[in-house]
Amino acid sequence: MxxxxxxxxxxxxxxxxxxxEPELRGTPxxxxxxxxxxxxxxxxxxxxxxxxxxxxxxxxxxxxxxxxxxxxxxxxxxxxxxxxxxxxxxxxxxxxxxxxxxxxxxxxxxxxxxxxxxxxxxxxxxxxxxxxxxxxxxxxxxxxxxxxxxxxxxxxxxxxxxxxxxxxxxxxxxxxxxxxxxxxxxxxMVRTHWVTVEGDFNWKLVQDNFSESYHVPFVHPGAVYVLEYSHQHCQFDHYDEGHCRMFMPGAGPAKVIKGGEKQTLEILAEELKLWELDPDDYRGGNIRNLRKDLQRQKRALGDAKGYDFSTYHDDQLTD
CATH class of the missing domain: 2.102.10.10 (Rieske [2Fe-2S] iron-sulphur domain)
Known part of the structure; x- marks a missing residue:
């Protein structure tokens, strides 16, 4: 145990x-x-x-x-x-x-x-x-x-x-x-899906992929409307134990996207409905308010909807 x-x-x-930030060795x-x-x-x-x-x-x-x-x-x-x-x-x-x-x-x-x-x-x-x-x-x-x-x-x-x-x-x-x-x-938690993927490539390519967000707009083009991918606005951490993590702000378009409210609201329609938010409130340039509003709404309504967010930071509710 x-x-x-x-x-x-x-x-x-x-x-x-x-x-x-880890010290870069500069070796190839x-x-x-x-x-x-x-x-x-x-x-x-x-x-x-x-x-x-x-x-x-x-x-x-x-x-x-x-x-x-x-x-x-x-x-x-x-x-x-x-x-x-x-x-x-x-x-x-x-x-x-x-x-x-x-x-x-x-x-x-x-x-x-x-x-x-x-x-x-x-x-x-x-x-x-x-x-x-x-x-x-x-x-x-x-x-x-x-x-x-x-x-x-x-x-x-x-x-x-x-x-x-x-x-x-x-x-x-x-x-x-x-x-x-x-x-x-x-x-x-209960497992609902069990998927095995076999690929003819080295295992480190998977780790490499999850250590950067540079590929997001090309591999996941729709994600740019609900996820920040620029390294300037994300957080990438490496641990002495050999692990790593990245935090990518969600519930809104990447900062480099001009506009995008239509796509964002379409993708998040079901989630906004669940948390009793009106998509019309985020049209006309208000889409950047959505992330924090969704966090507040989840915090306010979580208990009533059967969720326990007591151990989560606000950012964990969207990112």
Whole structure:
């Protein structure tokens, strides 16, 4: 379990102040970082196998005996909820001949049986049964050749694992990001969609994309009417722990857009109706007032409409 409880922080506002700008090294980002197998192998050894990853949702492991499986690179991971109610993570590999132990994405079972030779483990990873147990000249492997357990924590509605047995805690890994996530009741949210996207490109291109807004007017042309994308008017922060964030003001056109009220009001029509705002009030040059008015309206009507915004800054209601 995590070493802090989100419910204890429920009324605490996250720190959204601007982080100091990182010192730029001025060294080039060479193309080989995106196609070199050697560089990819170094990332596997120094990043992927040493950082916390999400295995799935806590809701998928509600009952004793529930399990989920996931993978990262060539590694297969199995997470279970034991009879002691503890969630554990293991390499999803039978300790006999290296067969993948569980193939299903999820399920419930008190005994995890290898489909190759029938070795069976309990949900705490202990080997409980092997066929022809007496035939092993070195003695029975039961209770000895157990599943290999790796660090596992449950937090913010997710199950996390780390392949580095000497890793820092999840909270330390997340650093200040943790309190920001804690301001949202993540553990109370329900997944409604699950989409997997496979792309023939390096993973860093995704991270690069979410570290800048330069692409917005070209990739998301409609967004410029409801989102600020200019770096002069957005906030980009980088953390020593390796994480980053960006704040982009919403509920209005980017400052570079002249006019745009028609498009903005069309896109936000349903939201304005929900929060009892009249679009006509924002015609004729008043569109720049919409963002703050929407924040105030959400703050005033949130409780009555079933929303709890008590842990949100005003900007979190629109940006």
């Amino acid at each position: 995590a070493d802090h409880d989100p419910r204890e922080l429920q009324k605490q506002l996250a720190d959204v102040s601007k982080r100091p 980002i060479t193309p080989d970082r995106y196609y070199s197998k050697d560089y990819m192998d170094q990332e596997w050894d120094k990043i992927w196998t040493r950082t916390w990853q999400i295995a799935g949702l806590s809701r998928e492991l509600q009952n004793k005996g529930d399990y989920i499986t996931t993978s990262l690179g060539s590694e297969k991971i199995l997470c279970t909820r034991g009879d002691d109610d503890k969630i554990r993570a293991f390499y999803n590999v039978c300790q006999h001949r290296g067969m993948q132990l569980v193939e299903a994405a999820s399920g419930n079972d008190r005994r995890l049986t290898c489909p190759y030779h029938g070795w069976a483990y309990d949900i705490a990873g202990t080997l409980k049964f092997v066929p022809d147990e007496a035939d092993y000249p070195q003695g029975s492997p039961c209770g000895k050749s157990n599943l290999v357990e790796i660090p596992c924590e449950e937090w913010a509605g997710f199950v996390w694992y780390n392949m580095d047995e000497d890793c820092a805690s999840l909270k330390s890994f997340l650093g200040p990001i943790a309190e920001q996530i804690d301001s949202y009741p993540m553990e109370e």
